[in-house]
Amino acid sequence: MTEQNFIPKPYGKHIESGVVAWESPSNIALIKYWGKKKDQIPENPSISFTLNSCKTITKVSFFKKNDVVNFEFDVFLDGKKKVDFKPKIQTFFERVEDYLPFLRNYKFKIETENTFPHSSGIASSASGMSALALCLMSIERDLLTPLEVTDEYFNQKASFLARLGSGSACRSIEGDIIVWGETKQIEGSSDLFGIKYPYKVHDNFKDYQDTILLVDKGEKQVSSTVGHNLMHNHPYAKNRFQQAHENFEKLKPILESGDLKAFIALVESEALTLHAMMMTSMPYFILMKPKTLEIINKIWKFRQDTGSNISFTLDAGANVHVLYPKNESFEVLEFIKNELVVYCQNGHYICDQIGMGAKKIN
Structure with a gap:
């Protein structure tokens, strides 16, 4: 093609x-x-x-x-x-x-x-x-x-x-x-x-949940277009691109087997690597906010204390995507309401989940 x-x-x-x-x-x-x-x-x-x-x-x-x-x-x-x-x-x-x-x-x-x-x-x-x-x-x-x-x-x-x-x-x-x-x-x-x-996807990943914590609803200081361009001549760009290919090799058996612990490790590493690329470009910049880091640390502690399969990922911004299997929704949402909402701008967050794509409106 x-x-x-x-x-x-x-x-x-x-x-x-x-x-x-x-x-x-x-x-x-x-x-x-x-x-x-x-x-x-x-x-x-x-x-x-x-x-x-x-x-x-x-x-x-x-x-x-x-x-x-x-x-x-x-x-x-x-x-x-x-x-x-x-x-x-x-x-x-x-x-x-x-x-x-x-x-x-x-x-x-x-x-x-x-x-x-x-x-x-x-x-x-x-x-x-x-x-x-x-x-x-x-x-x-x-x-x-x-x-x-x-x-x-x-x-x-x-x-x-x-x-x-x-x-x-x-x-x-x-x-x-x-x-x-x-x-x-x-x-x-x-x-x-x-x-x-x-390829085959384990039932663990069907109806996966994504609750988006709106840490900062304002416009980003650095647009994604500018950020992408800063990867030209980035000192770690070549290694990063190779890492992404290697992570695909790791992800296939994870999605097939339903290994949630391995999924969490890979996805969180990818999120932090994305922001590491931003922080090590020239000029460098940071899109995470202090509250972003507070949320990440809270998620890590909750997972350690409870054995939950909660995890996070980040896009090119300060907001945190909280990922978790549907069968853990009650416990995770209680945790979000009790401990994470305080870090959201005006207490706002969005409960979402995996969807099946675009739809035409008649």
């Missing part, structure tokens, strides 16, 4: 206007990717749980226009026009135009909303860009004959397009466990799009 596979044949249908809508979830990486090559290609493979409740709902209205010189679109977040979002969408349209040649033929109204705080490290770009990519794919599907767009092709191309908007967005199209990045450990894996994890 190459990029050429996603260039469509001439459109056989004519549409004057329409409306499409999708909801697409965020995802949380277990093996992280940090650092990318040209055209949003990852330096190392990653694997993620697709979330269920943390999602972006996007509606795209489109209207035929005569002028095909420029892209025309307006972006609204929670009903308010967001001019500052336009440069990112402009860049996205420029990147995907060869694969969606109808983009200059229409004016678009993009209306979007999140079920979680924007730009706070819960991968709003992943859910947002995947939802937009799915809306654009729905438009293209209507412009082509039905046999030209199978469900498999639709999902692959939506993931491919989403990646060009935000790398991790390619992992939000489907669920429940998604791999992105070519690795010999996973048959069918690709740098171009995410794929469903193709």
Whole structure:
């Protein structure tokens, strides 16, 4: 599969206007990717749980226009026009135009909303860009004959397009466990799009829970884009990329056997390695907050005292994703309410779990 596979044949249908809508979830990486090559290609493979409740709902209205010189679109977040979002969408349209040649033929109204705080490290770009990519794919599907767009092709191309908007967005199209990045450990894996994890997964990881502790709901001081770029010439980058490949080799038997202790060790190590890369780049930066560290230490103590299979992971931000099997939900949620909520901004946290991917809204 190459990029050429996603260039469509001439459109056989004519549409004057329409409306499409999708909801697409965020995802949380277990093996992280940090650092990318040209055209949003990852330096190392990653694997993620697709979330269920943390999602972006996007509606795209489109209207035929005569002028095909420029892209025309307006972006609204929670009903308010967001001019500052336009440069990112402009860049996205420029990147995907060869694969969606109808983009200059229409004016678009993009209306979007999140079920979680924007730009706070819960991968709003992943859910947002995947939802937009799915809306654009729905438009293209209507412009082509039905046999030209199978469900498999639709999902692959939506993931491919989403990646060009935000790398991790390619992992939000489907669920429940998604791999992105070519690795010999996973048959069918690709740098171009995410794929469903193709091997056996133990029941221990079915309905896995993720309670997100909102330590800081503000915008990150350093964007993920800037952070990825700092991996160029990073003194530890080569070793980190090799480590990610080695961790894939370790994760396969863990997912098959249901070994929760080994899962915890690998996932927490990956989270801390991600932030270690940030702290050792030049310039260096820290996205964790003091309360992030307090929560981690509390989780470690609770696990030691109770034997719980609670663990944590982090995205590129201060918030903590508390991971645990569903059968431990009562004990873990009591622990969160009694000991961890105090570290959350305004006491806010989100109870989520593994989900099965994006859904079209009729």
